[in-house]
Amino acid sequence: MSQQEQESNTLCPIMFAGTGSDVGKSIITSAFCRIFLQDGYHPAPFKAQNMALNSYATPEGLEIGRAQAVQAEAAGVSCHTDMNPLLLKPTTDKICQVVLNGRPVGNQHAYEYFRVEGREELRKEVNEAFDRLEKRYNPIVMEGAGSISEINLRAVDLVNMPMAIHAKANVILVADIDRGGVFASVYGSVMLLTEEEKKYLKGILINKFRGDIRLFESGIKTIEELCGIPVIGVVPYYKDIYIEEEDSVMLQTKNLQATYGKVNVVVVLLRHLSNFTDFNVLERDPRVHLYYTNNTDEIEKADIVLIPGSKSTLSDLYELRRNGVAQSIAKAHKNGATIVGICGGFQIMGQEVCDPNHVESNLDRLPGLGLLPVTTQMEGEKVTRQVRFSFLGSETVCEGYEIHMGATVPVGGAKDSPLNKLDDGRDDGYFLNDKCFGTYIHGILDNEVVIDYLLAPYADKLSDTPFDFNAFKEEQYNKLADHVRKYVDMDLVYKIMGESAQ
Template sequence: MSHSPKDTNLLHPVMFAGTGSDVGKSVITAAFCRIFLQDGYRPAPFKAQNMALNSYATPEGLEIGRAQAVQAEAAGVPCHTDMNPLLLKPTTDKVCQVVLHGKPLGNRHAYEYFRVEGREELRKEVNDAFDRLALRYNPIVMEGAGSISEINLRAVDLVNMPMAMHAKANVILVADIDRGGVFASVYGSVMLLTGEERKYVKGILINKFRGDIRLFEPGIKMLEDLCGIPVIGVVPYYKDIYIEEEDSVMLQTKNLRAAHGKVNIAVVLLRHLSNFTDFNVLERDPRVHLYYTNNTDEIEKADIVLIPGSKSTLSDLYELRRNGVAQSIVKAHKNGATVVGICGGYQIMGQEVCDPNHVESDIERLPGLGLLPVTTQMEGDKVTRQVKFSFLGSQPVCEGYEIHMGTTTPVEDAESSPLNQLEDGRQDGYYLNEKCFGTYIHGILDNGEVIDSLLAPYAEKLSGVPFDFKAFKEDQYNKLADHVRRHVDMELVYRIMSYEL
């Protein structure tokens, strides 16, 4: 049932918080952004603090978590740093790069970052970002992080209940029934909240249900009786809707090996792989079979090898040399495969990567793959910007974004051979030939002209026709919204969001 904004005053914000990590908060948030858009509102997403390697450049050239960019797309609004004021990008198991309002502050050790000292300054920054966003959009669709009840971190939490209380948000607790233990996880999460915090939790959403929902109907009443909180819906698991994943954990399970009858594209599975969404269009293109691997045999079987971006280029280059993948990429190219590098992958394809100032690591220099006559110098300033460009002199304007540290230039005896001409007059990348080139531009493979050029040498293998990726994404957001709307009591949601706290 559709709900008109004329039916109510401005809505209170809603926060989708979780009983744990990976319960589906990001996708549920995207779904409600689209539902509110469909119902005539002007929603916007908000996540005070995100931890992810997958980031995106805003129109202003600043950096936010990719998940919030996806949610903004679902909401039909341009992404902005106020939607994700604090981004943590892991560099090791214990160290993160801290990005505040789209700009890196530097690296912080986890123990140092999560201290109480200095926490209020960051709290003010994220609260102010929310306040600015709430003046421009309604409703604000908020996302929590991890578990709502990490009681050991309560004093330093910026993103869950303290944020909900600042925003006067109605909290919907999202639980993943697929992993088991849903009653304990929901009840335990609620009971570990303080009495004041519990007042803000207005609904429970059970996510990723499989099977006959009638079997769970008694469980719904049990949960409501236990917690004193209504269950707003039970959302079934789906397989036929494609929304970007926030994390790259599952990449290695995708399409594990080469296939017959299509152009085989291997994406090198780097340890610090970032911006894996660069390959979403190719994953859906009916002409190709794309898989993620660091298996040397599978790389050598590929028609095209793509080297993705990396949060730690030197560390990943060192690992590629140690495990034999570097040699297999070079061998594949000698045997006729196309090799393309994006961002860190472009740096890796050159003659060398130098880091004399230890911007990235203690390694000062490593030889690259030697496929492109370029050298890279790591630098402290991070480049973040959206770009429009001409690919190999093509007329259609292509779009993408840059997020990188370092400058790549031709070696002394090499001629300049840019891949892209940017609208502002700058040049990007290096084009050796149709089977060997590199670029700093993320999202370059979202442009049909680029994909057609990439696949041109394999015309005899091509079958099917390319598709309109923007239209495809719009269709997926609408399918997701319809799926969630069918299984959630939206009238109850609207009543909850209209209540005064």
């Protein structure tokens, strides 16, 4: 579709809101981003407020939720903070770091954050982000958060119906039939909306269906009669499509024991683990068996131990020492396993982590694992940037991104031994030997030269060919779009989006 055709076929924004959390809004949003791209449009995702530890650095070096970065990738565009202007990163069960337009603006207690006072300032910020985005893309594919009908939070809601009203978006209510109670959740969600909000609700999508869809035909009719809103589709549950997940809630299900015939890679399951998508390439690599665990026996059996990023490095380091995992990592290293730390994991591998200004915790200092001769001091300024770099002097240009607080340098008397040379001349990480190194760069394992180096000591176990992750992701986005398109009435969707909301 040409630019002129796009302008004459401008679509109203569409929002996928939910009957609750984890109903599949993020995945459905990704699917429609790819569908609109396939159909010749220039779409972009938008979520006013996201709560997640899994974040990503934009090309401008700013921070957004990883889910919106994935959706942007599905839409075929570069990610931008306007796609997720407000990001909440939990530091405890009740306190979050608030990231506004890509920059941290402080920590807030949940009670303080959800107060009415000062809310309009944040509302203005997210509305303006949407307005800027809408001028550049067509259509905007919006995602809600949690339930569409959290009536106790209606006055302070920034992301669901108030955002839809500002955007004049057509809202599709997504319900998860797999968890049961779909009739009550859909009907209750609709009935709890105000009359003004109901004007924007244009369709219902039933997600994660298992079994013969023909058996639910009467259910579709019942929902439409009860709610007076059409069901645009019933999307079956799938098992053979792999899209990055928004959070780490399912990582424990990947806690599988070591296996024979492959390189066994364990990711240490930290309590505040962040950016677990660093390991997606390895997880899909046919040469590798990757699993997440904090079981000491399983760690000691691994060929490679990866210590991931953490939102609370000192807290997780303290826990590793308390539960015996620190000793298991040291034992695995002594027995010949490769140990690699990324971001917070790199900090943990050093001699010490210091926090004299209490940036992250009330602890002034904790001894690290002692695997690398480096020391880390936490600092208030957060580093967020995309980077290009050379890995161990390789001529191959690698890519990744940094999101961290703190600076790591060699301890007194230790030689400089950087792992990476960034294209701006800076050094990154520390290389002790081919089985012990650390880096601040997220996404380092997305680069083939790094994967090959990591797996080289285990050549006797390798038989499969290297894995092309970028081609794999493109295939998955297309498979997801085809899957959703097959079970959704796209003619009805386009009809809805061709009409103005209300």
